[in-house]
Amino acid sequence: MSSTEQGTSSAAPAEPTTAPESAAAPEVPESFYYVHGKDKVVHKVSAGALQHSALIHGMISNLGYTEEQAKANPFPFENIDGDILQMVVDWCNQHKGKPTPPEDTNLPKQKEKLFDLVLAVNYLEIKELLTYCCKQVAMMVKGKSPEEIREIWMIPTDAEDEAAEKEAKKRAGKEAAGETAAAAGDAK
Amino acid sequence: MILSKLPSVVQNEIFYKMEYSDLLLLSLASKNIKKLIKLSQTRRFKSIGYIVYGCTSEPYLLYIRNKHGVDFILKIAQHEEYDKYFCSIKDFQFDVSGKILDFRLCYQNQIPCPVVFFHPQEKKTVINSMHNYLFDFFGSTVEYHWKSASYYEFHIPQLRNLSACSITLGTHL
Numbered sequence: 071m072s073s074t075e076q077g078t079s080s081a082a083p084a085e086p087t088t089a090p091e092s093a094a095a096p097e098v099p100e101s102f103y104y105v106h107g108k109d110k111v112v113h114k115v116s117a118g119a120l121q122h123s124a125l126i127h128g129m130i131s132n133l134g135y136t137e138e139q140a141k142a143n144p145f146p147f148e149n150i151d152g153d154i155l156q157m158v159v160d161w162c163n164q165h166k167g168k169p170t171p172p173e174d175t176n177l178p179k180q181k182e183k184l185f186d187l188v189l190a191v192n193y194l195e196i197k198e199l200l201t202y203c204c205k206q207v208a209m210m211v212k213g214k215s216p217e218e219i220r221e222i223w224m225i226p227t228d229a230e231d232e233a234a235e236k237e238a239k240k241r242a243g244k245e246a247a248g249e250t251a252a253a254a255g256d257a258k
Numbered sequence: 259m260i261l262s263k264l265p266s267v268v269q270n271e272i273f274y275k276m277e278y279s280d281l282l283l284l285s286l287a288s289k290n291i292k293k294l295i296k297l298s299q300t301r302r303f304k305s306i307g308y309i310v311y312g313c314t315s316e317p318y319l320l321y322i323r324n325k326h327g328v329d330f331i332l333k334i335a336q337h338e339e340y341d342k343y344f345c346s347i348k349d350f351q352f353d354v355s356g357k358i359l360d361f362r363l364c365y366q367n368q369i370p371c372p373v374v375f376f377h378p379q380e381k382k383t384v385i386n387s388m389h390n391y392l393f394d395f396f397g398s399t400v401e402y403h404w405k406s407a408s409y410y411e412f413h414i415p416q417l418r419n420l421s422a423c424s425i426t427l428g429t430h431l
Contacts, residue, residue, distance in 0.1 A: 181259040182259065184259070185259040185260075185264075188264065188268055189264070189265075189268075192265055192267065192268050200268070200271065201271065201275075204268065204271040204272045204274075204275050205275045207259070207272045207275075208272050208273075208275035208276045208280070210259075211276075211280060211283075211284065212277075212280055212370060213347060213363060213365075213370025214283070214348075214363075215283065215348045215350045215361070215363055216283050216284065216286035216287040216350070216352065217287075217350060218348070219283065219284050219287050220287045220288070222259065223259055223260070223261035224259065224260045224261065224262075225261060225262075225287045225288055225291055226288060226290070227288060228288050228289050228290075231288060231289070231290050
């Protein structure tokens, strides 16, 4: 029995009906946004995937960007390398609308790539990916001696820290002396 | 990768993801990095109830008991007896609270763990130096428990913040 028939025969007992497919709420088409990095290559990303980035999500909701405006003006991230932005976009697409797994093994193993990825992810405020990246960075020094850790993370020795501190103090002293001399010159 | 070039929020997150034994080894890399860890992990360290010296047998085990089990920190072992027992990944020496200590990184159940070695005549001073370092590193809020066994050793050292001590009575079979 269709819904129209139900309406006309009120005496008939109500039967459970299923709404015809045409009456179902139309699916909202997914909106897409565009981002580019240092290399100016534009990446098309769905709004769902971009939800991972608190920065971009905030930009979209605060600026009230429409899809057309977004297409004409991709979000520029000049401080992020193209390949790194690609990695971030891929990750956001893979984890769109899904609960994030406890571990992610697809992160770069090379130190410098991981370093750039950490900086990009921190900038874009992608909390879950930042957590994975930091865990990966932490794992780099697991089971390493202090000397090895120092080499991996380029930590200065105490002597180097002391020398840098002395140098900084010397520079600050010189700058202060220069300022006093300039002030005395002005007073004359 | 230059750690100091990462934003402090990222550094904190990295330290947070590290286990206590790794943080301890990292702290030995430089005085500044030790300060940085102490500052950034204050809340985490304050949440430590107590550190246990498991001394019912050798090697001694230092660990933190938490809700899920145990967070291992390091082992303390006698040179002559355990030199061969702990296969070395890396041997190194470090000045810890004014005393040069012998460290060894080895695998235990496929997990890397640091071991501090002592010669029999230096046992007290090695434990004291290591304890002073831990006291400074984890802060004065952390208490220490000493667990020993009557069949093994009855001596309880005088260590700062050592608030409890348990001695298992019985005979070792």
